[in-house]
Amino acid sequence: xxxxxxxxxxxxxxxxxxxxxxxxxxxxxxxxxxxxxxxxxxxxxxxxxxxxxxxxxxxxxxxxxxxxxxxxxxxxxxxxxxxxxxxxxxxxxxxxxxxxxxxxxxxxxxxxxxxxxxxxxxxxxxxxxxxxxxxxxxxxxxxxxxxxxxxx
Numbered sequence: 001x002x003x004x005x006x007x008x009x010x011x012x013x014x015x016x017x018x019x020x021x022x023x024x025x026x027x028x029x030x031x032x033x034x035x036x037x038x039x040x041x042x043x044x045x046x047x048x049x050x051x052x053x054x055x056x057x058x059x060x061x062x063x064x065x066x067x068x069x070x071x072x073x074x075x076x077x078x079x080x081x082x083x084x085x086x087x088x089x090x091x092x093x094x095x096x097x098x099x100x101x102x103x104x105x106x107x108x109x110x111x112x113x114x115x116x117x118x119x120x121x122x123x124x125x126x127x128x129x130x131x132x133x134x135x136x137x138x139x140x141x142x143x144x145x146x147x148x149x150x151x152x
Contacts, residue, residue: 019061021049027063029076042078051095051106051137055119062104062119064092071095071106071121084121094138094149101142107135107149114138114149 016032027049028040047067054061054076062073062084071085071092085092090110097104097119105116105127112132117124127147128135134152141148 019052019054021052021063024048024050024066027052027061041074041076043074043081044078045081046072051093053095053097055097055099055102057099057102058119060119062095062097064095064106066091066093071104073119084119085117085124093136096138096140096147098140098142105138105140105147107138109134109136109152114147 017029018032020028020030022028022040025046025048026040027043027046030039041061046063047065049063050066051064052061059076060073061076062071064071069089069092070083071089072081072083074081084104090108092106093109094107095104096106102119103116104119105114107114112129112134113126114128114132114135115124116127135149136152137150139148140146
């Protein structure tokens with residue numbers, strides 16, 4: 001396992017884990033290398049988490065909240081929760097972290113868009129919007145420079 005120091009708290013992060021949303025109000029992780037129980041991440045203010053991703057570089061989880069119409073992030077221990085995108089979102093369904101370029105991609109099925117910003121929400125740009133009909137999922141191959149999305 002890797003050890004990371006976030007603030008003044010040491011946490012153990014498994015090499016491989018699965019992020020999940022439970023009842024849309026809690027986000028957790030399950031280690032894939034050994035099973036020692038689910039770990040609910042102590043996040044405050046999550047209403048309806050939908051899409052989840054993780055950045056190994058900054059040890060943060062990213063998620064869309066359909067009820068709040070936000071994209072948020074926090075450290076893997078649940079500290080320093082912040083909204084990185086909170087304006088102009090209709091129904092942010094899909095989310096993907098570009099760990100090479102430090103970009104955040106998301107789909108919005110209500111506004112029929114795919115957008116991108118830096119991981120902190122700065123430099124937000126509309127990527128695709130013409131002939132888009134309810135894009136709901138997105139994934140990346142940053143090493144090859146590909147973006148894949150799925151329609152409803």
